[in-house]
Amino acid sequence: MSHSVYFGGRKGGATKTTTSHLVCLGAILHKQPAAYVLTDPDRRLKEEGRPYSVLDGRDPNDLAKILGAIDAHRNGWWIIDGGGNRPAFDAEMARHVDLVILPFRDSEEDLEAVTRDLHAYPNALAWPCAWPTNDKARQVARGLFEALSLAFPRRVVTSPLFFVNSAKELLDASLDNPSTPTRNAARRAFDIVSDTFDAYAQKGDEARGRAIA
Template sequence: MSNLIFIGGQKGGATKTTTAHLMCLGAILRGQPAAYVLTDPHRSLKPEGRPYGVMDGRDGNDLARIITASGSTKNGWLIVDGGGNRPDFDRAIAEQAHLTILPFRDSEEDVEAISRDLSAMPNAVALPSAWPTNKRAQDTAQKFIDALDQVFPGRVIRTPIFFVHSTLELVGKKLDSPSTPVRNAARRAYGILADRLEQHIR
């Protein structure tokens, strides 16, 4: 069975799509099969040049078939990008996923939104994403992780995915040869994912 990972959350701009692509690329770089599933009906499919599978789950029936088929796959990762602002959809997919990850950025608005999502999806975990790399900004941003972890103990991944300028190439029309910073970020993202899933299923 594939590891079914759902990258969800209501807030737009929280890096769900980038995080999902990073994790897929990271899996491939670690020698693991992976596929990205697009579910947002307002986005277009961009499979060209990607070393991982790209699947169209924008239609509910197609998405159901993809998830069902993943049950007969013996290994690898199926990473479903939830899009945004669809709380009922998020809850439905989260119930089927082996792990639901809710990326959030270092802002009060993101923390408020992610708090609502964590309450609505009791098995989900929050992931600090596109996190600042400047030491002073990191110190300020740490308060968001700490505050969220106080309210939802054990459900906040405390290892952030740091901001990388070139990650925009991941969501571009075509992905040829990812830059070294993107590859490093992808390996880190996959490592965070694999570690958390292992903790989650213990």
């Protein structure tokens, strides 16, 4: 069975790209096949030394072929990086994937942006990413998290992905030997996404069951 996850949202710098790579690396570390799909035309394709597939979806025709392959192969994890400030593209991608995740950081600006996106994409989930590890900063960030969870019940991933400084190596031209902190963060990222995916699928099955009844 394939699992297609789209990381989107209008806010730039919300860690969509880093988080996408983390999830792919985590899948591989869990011995799950994974492919990272780049769609942002302003980014360069970086595939050297990566243990997961890196696919170029920057051209609409190429992206259409990739989406077709997802449906045909029905295997592994397909992680699609949406880039920022492309609401029309986000809306279109939401129609083609199993799960839309909106990463957001601990700032009022991120909170405002992800709030708008949650309204725009009713089935999307928000995920606190690059979350602070300092106790005082985490206490402040918790207020943002709780406010969003209250406004959008069951649509905020409850396990944050904490900031790891070394994770920036995922965006280097080559990824040959990720550091231990990055590997640990990748495993955690994949675990969270996998659990979220399963819970989301179960909720969808329950909704379909109620509709049939």
